[in-house]
Amino acid sequence: MPPMSLMPALASPLPAAVLSGCAALTYAVLAWVHPRISVPQSRSLLGLAWLLHLVVLLVGLFEQPARFGFAPALSVTAWLVLTVYLVESRLYPQLRARWTLAVLGTVAVLLAWIFPGTHYPALGSALMPLHWALGIASYGLIAAAVVHAWLMQRAEKAMRLGNASETAMPLLTLERLTFRFVAAGFVLLSATLLAGWYFSETLNHRWVWDHKTTFSVLSWLTMGVLLWGRWRLGWRGRVAVRMLYLAAGLLLLGYVGSRFVLEVLLQRG
Template identity: 35%
Template sequence: MPLPLIATLAALLYLVATGMQLVFLAQRGTPASRMPVTIAVLAMACHTVVAWDSISAADGVHLGFYRVAALMFLAVNAVCVLAILMKRPLHNLLLVTFPLSAVAVMVSSLGPQTESGSQLGHGLLVHVGSSILAYAVLTLASVQAAVLAVQDRQLHERHPGGIVKWLPPLQRMESMLFELLWVGVVLLSVAIVSGFLFVDDLFAQHLVHKTVLSIVAWLTFSALLWGHYQLGWRSQTAVRLTLAGFLSLMLAFFGSKLVLELILQR
């Protein structure tokens, strides 16, 4: 089957899963229904085929802007579905990640190649893999933080309707946020340390912004975890610092790739 058709099938399955989740919520059905997750697994299988074909080639691994975006959304979905299967109430995050994944997988199959292939040794594979997983987990944490902010505001304004009636209790939402942050910080630590060990010069001109912003993100998330357990930081403080750390991380990776590959075309 041609790659664009597989990508189209993946996108359609993601949208179907999103629609089914919305229907369950609108009908106040159980958000833990397995049907959207089952459809999502089929979408991810197609997504995996597209991602693998997009990044692998005879001349090495292609990690251009569009290709790596699709790969990261695949990782985001895999982490989210795995967490759901482990009884974590993250179903509502699928309403954000699945539509974006549909766009990413289509652009990956149809968009131009923006970076030449490169050979990755075992050390660099550890660095790239841990970076992608860290970004995936911290992306989910940022979406969780945004939902938590809406929930907290509605509860303080005494408007228990809307999104609040679909969500777990506020304390459970906060607990899930900090679980995601812990896992994300550990993975980001592995990514940064492996980068220093296996990348020739992390402070070279084309890498310095990525390196500095990644360290800033790590410091932000680490400060938040310390403040939560030592000073009791919660709710809006947690939300603000999570989103600030994620912004630094997003600029570290996609910001630098956007400038280098799509604007400067290097």
């Protein structure tokens, strides 16, 4: 952790812009040169981009007053997905998604640079960051599930066309990993909604049904139905993937969509 005396300097606009530019450029370079470099080189470049991205997030964390919004939420989510991928690629070397994740990282960092969010000068509760942390973690796990579902669809299509590689990730392994992430994301989203209910009751003395809450609950219900269908009815393949995409889309509309409308379209905090 940087010394306290360095935090204001680290959080100043110029270093933050430079770091964001470096992180986005590193991701973009990886996306450009990915087909022409070796797997270890590609992994190392992605690791460097991941580290720069982490530094950008830490700089935003130390900014005073705190600032957050739809783009920083996407940036943290993308970083969490990359973290999962870097760990998994060590366990499963066949996993191949570096180009896609490099593009995702580039877009996420640039969006957070352009739309840094709004200030939160005061928190209604000292435990409010816990609610945010649970929500972002659930975003990250569900986004990781979506990435695995996309890889699963790609592998299934390659098998149907007879283009499957012997070194490719086994389809059943991808499917198992996808639903593990769905289950973990569902648990964290449940905790997020419970924490949101608690804070709403504590601060507002009632449950507030705004757009964020409505879409988040719909996403939670969709994931619950998906997991139940997987457990009781053996749902898999296209039906399961489409339900996952629907749940992820509803969750994206919950916070990111609502904040995008407020910050960009309506230009309100």
